[in-house]
Amino acid sequence: MSIQKRFTHLIIGPILYVLIWLLGAKANIMDVTAAKGLGVAVWMIYWWVTRPVNITVTALLPGVVNALFNIVPMENVISQYASSSIVLIFGSCLLTAPWAKIGLDKRISLKALSLIGPSMKSQIAVWLLAAAILSNMMPNVVVVAIFTPIAVSMLAAAGYKDIKTCEPAVPILCAIAWGSQLGGAGTPLGGAMNITAISFIEEFTGTEFMYVDWIKVMLPYTIIATLAVLVAMILKPMKVTSLEGTKEYFQEEYKALGPMKRDEKVSLVLFVTAMLGSFVRPLYADLLPGLVPAYLFLILGCVNFVIVGMNKEMLLDWDEAQKEVMWGMLLLFAGGLALGQILTGSGANDAIAGVISKMPLSGGLVTIAIFAIFASIISEMTNSTVSAAVSIPIVIGVTSKLGLSPLPYIFTVCMAMNYESLLPVSVRAISVGYGLDPDKLLKNAIPLTLLRLVVAIAVGYATILIMA
Numbered sequence: 001m002s003i004q005k006r007f008t009h010l011i012i013g014p015i016l017y018v019l020i021w022l023l024g025a026k027a028n029i030m031d032v033t034a035a036k037g038l039g040v041a042v043w044m045i046y047w048w049v050t051r052p053v054n055i056t057v058t059a060l061l062p063g064v065v066n067a068l069f070n071i072v073p074m075e076n077v078i079s080q081y082a083s084s085s086i087v088l089i090f091g092s093c094l095l096t097a098p099w100a101k102i103g104l105d106k107r108i109s110l111k112a113l114s115l116i117g118p119s120m121k122s123q124i125a126v127w128l129l130a131a132a133i134l135s136n137m138m139p140n141v142v143v144v145a146i147f148t149p150i151a152v153s154m155l156a157a158a159g160y161k162d163i164k165t166c167e168p169a170v171p172i173l174c175a176i177a178w179g180s181q182l183g184g185a186g187t188p189l190g191g192a193m194n195i196t197a198i199s200f201i202e203e204f205t206g207t208e209f210m211y212v213d214w215i216k217v218m219l220p221y222t223i224i225a226t227l228a229v230l231v232a233m234i235l236k237p238m239k240v241t242s243l244e245g246t247k248e249y250f251q252e253e254y255k256a257l258g259p260m261k262r263d264e265k266v267s268l269v270l271f272v273t274a275m276l277g278s279f280v281r282p283l284y285a286d287l288l289p290g291l292v293p294a295y296l297f298l299i300l301g302c303v304n305f306v307i308v309g310m311n312k313e314m315l316l317d318w319d320e321a322q323k324e325v326m327w328g329m330l331l332l333f334a335g336g337l338a339l340g341q342i343l344t345g346s347g348a349n350d351a352i353a354g355v356i357s358k359m360p361l362s363g364g365l366v367t368i369a370i371f372a373i374f375a376s377i378i379s380e381m382t383n384s385t386v387s388a389a390v391s392i393p394i395v396i397g398v399t400s401k402l403g404l405s406p407l408p409y410i411f412t413v414c415m416a417m418n419y420e421s422l423l424p425v426s427v428r429a430i431s432v433g434y435g436l437d438p439d440k441l442l443k444n445a446i447p448l449t450l451l452r453l454v455v456a457i458a459v460g461y462a463t464i465l466i467m468a
Contacts, residue, residue: 001052009051010052013046013047013052014043016039016043016046017042017043017065020035021036022035024038030351031351033071033346034350037346037347038348038351040339040342041343044059045381045423048423048438055332055432056328056335059331059332059334060331062341063078066342071346072342072345076345077342080338080340081330081331082334084292084294084295085294086330086333087294087297087298088293088294088297088298089141089333091298091299092145092274092301093324093326094301094304095267095297095304097316097324097325098309098315099149099267100324102261102263103257103261103264104264105156105157106153106257108150108153109153109154110157110250110253110257112150112154117247118245118247119241119242120168120171120240120241123171124171124172127176127179128179128230128233129179129230131175131178132183132226134180134183135179135182135186136186136222141180141430143183144176144427144431145430146271147180148173148431152169152434157250159243166435168240170436170437170444171238171444174431177421177431179226180427181384181418181419182418185218187214187218193414194214194388194418196388197414200388200392201407204406217467218411220459220462221455221459221460221463225415225419225455232447233448263310263315270301270303271300273300274300274301278296278297332425332429332432336423336426340386349378349386352374356371356394365461367398367409368461371391371395371412372412372413372456373416375387375391376453376456378390379420380420381423381425384426388413388417391413391417392413395413407467408467409460411460412459412460412463415459416453416457419449419452419456421441421445422442422445422446422449
């Protein structure tokens with residue numbers, strides 16, 4: 001990018017912020033604080049798309065702008081840079097940091113390649129379906145944090161060292177991120193967004209909502225949307241149809257590694273313990289209420305600092321950790337969370353929601369489409385949890401005024417919000433942090449986002465007809 005073009009994009013970002021701040025408030029669409037909040041979002045999105053600075057630098061904007069203009073309490077913004085989601089990703093990095101040194105990354109990678117095979121269609125199908133299935137059992141951010149480093153190591157074993165320029169990395173890393181979100185819609189265990197939705201349902205009905213009821217309603221959408229995205233990804237023309245090497249070659253390379261060494265076993269046990277501990281969390285939640293997956297990952301990751309390896313050195317020391325931890329990814333993820341706090345705390349989301357609630361809605365297909373599109377936009381700009389917190393109260397308010405049951409409409413919104421694919425925030429920040437080009441993420445995500453949104457609207461409409 002030329003210096004002149006970079007400077008132009010740099011200037012346009014804050015100009016957009018000021019214009020939205022002034023025009024939004026002047027048009028009486030929202031108050032000054034809400035207009036500032038929306039302006040921050042537009043500024044960040046513009047810089048993320050045009051990239052006059054590194055995308056990680058853009059992720060720092062919520063703290064910088066909020067410090068200057070005092071949009072929301074500063075602690076609400078800054079706390080997102082050390083939230084439990086950030087701790088979870090940091091712990092995951094510590095768990096996998098010794099893998100390259102002890103050779104576990106190569107062993108796991110060659111095993112994956114020998115089982116799945118080099119075909120890109122097989123790779124896409126296995127990673128997407130595995131992520132979707134596992135996200136039915138644990139939060140989608142955990143699934144992406146587990147699968148992404150394995151996939152990156154697998155690509156390195158196949159000869160692709162630079163993920164940013166690696167064509168096969170795009171569909172594989174996208175399959176992991178998108179599969180986790182599609183599967184995450186299937187159960188309340190898929191993430192905080194679903195728990196948030198259930199809390200609104202219980203508050204509205206005054207009764208306990210059974211998780212099995214969520215599964216029964218959301219399962220058709222999860223299956224249809226997953227298959228639709230899978231078919232679309234497989235049918236899309238690919239520049240690279242197969243990874244370097246054959247299945248037999250990878251099998252031979254795996255055999256050449258010999259038996260698993262002690263350090264590999266220890267590191268693998270720690271990783272599997274973290275994964276299983278997250279999965280069986282309900283079994284010990286009452287006994288250890290503070291040991292959520294984030295802190296389990298952190299504790300087991302820190303164990304690497306105190307275990308002596310076969311070479312008489314610690315499995316991991318701090319100098320190695322500093323090199324292996326994806327610090328930019330942590331900031332990128334946190335930036336999306338911080339933006340969500342600004343949009344919610346400033347009232348920007350409420351102002352946009354107020355516009356929707358004033359529309360002449362009747363409860364039919366148009367109403368469903370508007371709800372779904374709104375929830376999807378909020379998810380793409382921030383994350384699904386913010387979308388749930390903003391969208392569902394609007395749905396309850398509008399449908400109640402129309403004399404309709406809010407429940408089927410809430411489920412429709414949950415179908416729409418449980419998918420984030422365009423910008424490098426939320427779980428997508430993990431993929432981008434490992435080298436996925438944000439431009440390629442956006443380009444590949446647009447058609448699939450539209451496809452998945454159509455599925456959400458169609459299945460949501462069918463759900464409303466059935467539950468009416």
